[in-house]
Amino acid sequence: MKKESVNVKDNLNVAVLEKLKAAGHRITKSRLQVLDVLENTKKALSPADIFQLTSKSGSAELDRVTVYRILEAFEELEIVHPVGNGRYIYCAHQSCGHERHFIAICTKCGETKEVGASTDFSDSLSTLLKKKIGFSMSSEFFVVRGLCKQCKA
Ligand SMILES: [Zn+2]
Ligand SMILES: [Zn+2]
Ligand SMILES: [Zn+2]
Numbered sequence: 375m376k377k378e379s380v381n382v383k384d385n386l387n388v389a390v391l392e393k394l395k396a397a398g399h400r401i402t403k404s405r406l407q408v409l410d411v412l413e414n415t416k417k418a419l420s421p422a423d424i425f426q427l428t429s430k431s432g433s434a435e436l437d438r439v440t441v442y443r444i445l446e447a448f449e450e451l452e453i454v455h456p457v458g459n460g461r462y463i464y465c466a467h468q469s470c471g472h473e474r475h476f477i478a479i480c481t482k483c484g485e486t487k488e489v490g491a492s493t494d495f496s497d498s499l500s501t502l503l504k505k506k507i508g509f510s511m512s513s514e515f516f517v518v519r520g521l522c523k524q525c526k527a
């Protein structure tokens with residue numbers, strides 16, 4: 375492996391870089407490229423989308439497998455969230471301290487937003503599931519589909 379010298383961009387979330395370093399990941403050019411694409415896209419992206427967007431933007435020798443592996447590592451560190459259909463969004467709440475997060479996806483334009491919430495809503499959902507079907511909910515993360523403000527108008 376060759377050494378890469380990396381200039382970290384100012385706009386890249388410092389919390390993300392800290393997370394990566396704390397988990398023992400090097401800040402490589404490939405990882406930064408994937409982060410950059412994720413950070414600047416408001417829609418959920420598949421590994422193939424990311425591959426396309428990074429190859430458009432330039433230089434690196436990123437291949438699909440690399441993109442996939444990077445996403446796996448990011449998912450583990452909650453830098454990205456899986457939202458179904460093999461797509462991911464960049465976590466917009468890297469260091470906000472919200473206990474619960476909802477991802478709202480517009481089914482028309484694809485805009486995806488992450489919203490922090492109190493525990494009340496998920497607590498009542500959890501209670502309901504337990505009561506009705508004896509189900510113990512473990513996910514603290516929800517994906518909701520519908521229409522965004524612009525598309526609804
Ligand atoms: Zn998040
Ligand atoms: Zn929309
Ligand atoms: Zn939050």
